Amino acid sequence: MFTVPAMRFVGYRRLSVTTEQSTQWWRDAVIYQVYPRSFADADGDGVGDLPGITARLDHLAGLGVDAVWLSPFYPSPQADAGYDVANYRDVDPLFGRLADFDALVARAHALGIRVIVDLVPNHTSDEHPWFQAALAAGPGSPERDRYCFRDEPNDWESIFGGSAWTQVEDGQWYLHLFDVRQPDLNWNNPEVRAEFVEILRFWLDRGVDGFRVDVSHGLIKTWEPSDKVDAPPPAIPDGPEPMWDQDGVHEIYRSWRKVVDSYPGERILVAEAWVDPIERMARYVRPDEMHQAFNFAYLLASWSADAIREVVDSSLAVCQAVGAPTTWVLSNHDVVRHTSRFGYADGTLPRNGIAAADPQPDEALGLRRGRAASMLMLALPGAAYVYQGEEFGLPEHSTLPDDVRQDPTWVRSGHTVVGRDGCRVPIPWAAGGPSYGFGPDSRSWLPQPPAWDRYALDRQRGVEGSTYELYRAALRLRREYALGAGTLTWWPEAGPDAVAFRNGGVVVVANLGAEPVALPAGARVLLASGDLDVDGRVPTDTAVWALV
Template sequence: MTTSTPSTSRTDDAGRASADGPSTEIRHGGAPEGVDAHDWRRTAVVYQIYPRSFADANGDGIGDLPGITARLGDLADLGVDAVWLSPFYTSPQADAGYDVADYRDVDPLFGTLADFDALLARTHELGMKLVVDLVPNHSSDEHRWFREALAAAPGSPERERYIFRDGSGPDGSLPPNNWPSMFRGPAWTRTTNADGTPGQWYLHLFDTKQPDWNWENPEIREEFLSILRFWLDRGVDGFRVDVANSMIKDQALPDVALDSDGHPAGHFTSPDGESEIEGAPSPYLDLDGVHEIYRSWRAVLDEYTPGRMLVAEAWVQPLSRLALYVRPDEMDQAFNFDFLAAPWNAATLREVISASMANNDSVGAPTTWVLSNHDVVRHATRFGLKRAGGLHAGIRAVDDQPDAELGLRRARAATLLMLALPGSAYLYQGEELGLPEHTDLDDDLRQDPTWWRSGHTEAGRDGCRVPVPWEGDAPGAGFGPTGLTWLPQPAAYARLARDKQRGVPGSTLEMYTAALAARREFQLGAGSLSWESTPGADAVALRNGAIRVVCNTGSTPIPLPAGEVVLASVELPGDGTLPGDAAVWVR
């Protein structure tokens, strides 16, 4: 996709808006006939909690389940509909809990199953749903079944639970193929036999301590159906599925095309064009076989009432492929990463929104919007960078630093645009405070495996995972009773703490709270979108029900639409214009 801004544009069959022509009649969104448009699985605003960084109850500097439970009232006050918990399962924490050793228990770092039950009960008491993370592509190398696999012989039933292969080359000393890890470096690690001789290799698309399950094995499929039922029986309302497009691999294990940096080619193209690489389809991402798995999961969830939700984390292109995950007999939602990755550019935003909704409309599914999460640079920082991109690599003190004021201004506008769109929306903890990325974190404190697997060339994701601030004048910004935080907070967090923004007109917290209330009042999640004519190429203008939305991505003020201003991302000048890098909702 181009990142240039054309002086004019035309409406095409996908419903893109004209920059200087009449409003298009093409509408996107809305539930198919016979489907409840207000079903929470279609409309919910879901708040992501990264447990180790949300709130610490016991004072060890690491967030925990009791800490979350104590702060849930703040999320109810914010106005979210549901909470998503990143992994809290038993884990050696090699990848912050995404290396699961026991899928049916809570890691002592975070608490106990009783603590989880109390958290779930409190969430429901406050009128919110609870969604938990599920990590089906890989386990921890400390999972009981992987230990059994290492102790067993090649070809044994124990080894068939994972992906073990003999090496290539005359003596098997080379990996079975050239697949790279998502965290950099090779995706294969060689084992050592009991007698000390080199053994087989096992696949790990992520860290060495995250061996991939063998989803060709019926035992694995049955195990995960059992895991689903374990948590559904406890009362959870759904699952966010980690790397949902990765479980099935081409059994021939063909080599992949690699770019000049050794990264897989052709897997994902961000809308800013930065990572655009032509290449063959991946032999381990987005293979059609994953859909059989999700149809079986859907059948299990449909045994429970009220309706339970599945949401896919799937970096999949084109959008027509992503829509396959949200067909009626599969998942309810799939994160829209094209939208997350889009640069601050009106033409690209219109194109991504239109294409996303058109493809999801084709299968009767809602579109699921997101701007930040635990894997990408926070959007309050991303939009302040001189150049787009760098979603996953992180930002170090030696890198170009963002313009914090500009980044937050654009982030607030982008958020108002997102929350006005039909469908579901996800918020990442702390974004309602306008938290920036920690961009000058001491390299010696980094814990993301990407940092060392990349040879200390990529900062990784620690910068977006810093403990959130609650009380600006308290030690550790009120994260816990001792002031300890597992990663240090940047200085800006003290003035952005929740208590410093609560009730303060114009604060980011108050803007989010007002936006969520208005979104509910005007039923925007259950609505539909039609494009409006725009007063210039730098504007995005749309209508959802009674609300008109205009977002100005340029620097020149543009005319406000007629009507009552419901909400604006900035203080309006009062001269009938919308300033640059700002958005407004008008009734």
């Protein structure tokens, strides 16, 4: 298997980030998601923090990523792991201080890594001063108009289970499409719109390179013409539900695009838009709106050559139609890690967690497929996202004890939906150490499974064939052969059970079938996710990059 000694990666990287750069870097970037509470714990309280991230930035530089995306670190009661924001202009003491954030940005930029932060505009925490003022001011007040208060609820349901409405003491009801402690803002209110423009500017002024916009498809709601919400929502033929993907969201993002474009250095907006069909996703990345949108259709595709080819074709087509790059992703903090999703021989694709009593994924099968899937993704034209620990081949913690679960989905579903804790467990850095090197002692806000010892970074660094070295080699070759900026041409000669294509001078073959697949005559293998057979063919659940 192709591998490169660690020293050869030092110093190859791009130029340091400067405000003068204007390269549309985001079109083919590899962006690494950090879930702060689970990445690295510097102070030993069992929760990851900003100094811990800063201390590990050399790892990301050595891996070869272009940017880091930080999930929320703002002051929050942590009812939904920080996605319930109480103050959009500060750092929660759990994670550090604003000075720690500034130090992180400075170090990242010195290493040539851009910094993207999470922005949560659909809802605030119930402890946000605005919501507390709304409760105190009463019905009909300007304070209440910042949120979605109504005299009667309708039948909308929360994403986390149960009703999306909660009644307050004076009898009115407020909307929360997520947890009861996450009241939805009213984006028809000009004060809300003005406030978020100032929030954007606050972080842009501190040097951030962009924003991942949480629930970007949910800001505008379509109420009944009479504004009576005790009736069922109106039918929208061939259109989205009235709380999702309404046309009015695009006006908001056009205004935000003007803000980020007014800053030097190609700052970007990234849409988390769970929309269907995929053609609607492309609306978020039109030239005057966002720069990227997560490709959830690709993330949800089954381990099937037909399914993957179809979603790749449709994704490239809809994004090219609006002049946008396609953005590929396999794992994040909201879904079962792909090495475990692909570990079911019967094609099961669990989305909402795996409980200890559930059928368990085949760990070896999942890792083999997961490595092949990662190589396939990283060879596609466009940008790509890597979730922390993915470069270690980390699986889901699928036997997490129920009594430690913290995801609000688990509670609000009446303990019927496992939730997302299994993909959020602190990642392992050092085998045999306390908390696997996550922190200075054994404390960890979610327990780590014993099997993770073999996934620790120090067990993989410099080891030929390890998943970590596979990722490093893939990111180096991706840059060397400009795969992210390339063009895909299918190579059907590989057969119906292979996802095979040419991207520039590189042939990519991922074999999802049972029979080995031959490479083109004269092919020189650059990288493989697993060993080829004795005849030099690509075995099942294996991907290869080759020059012809």
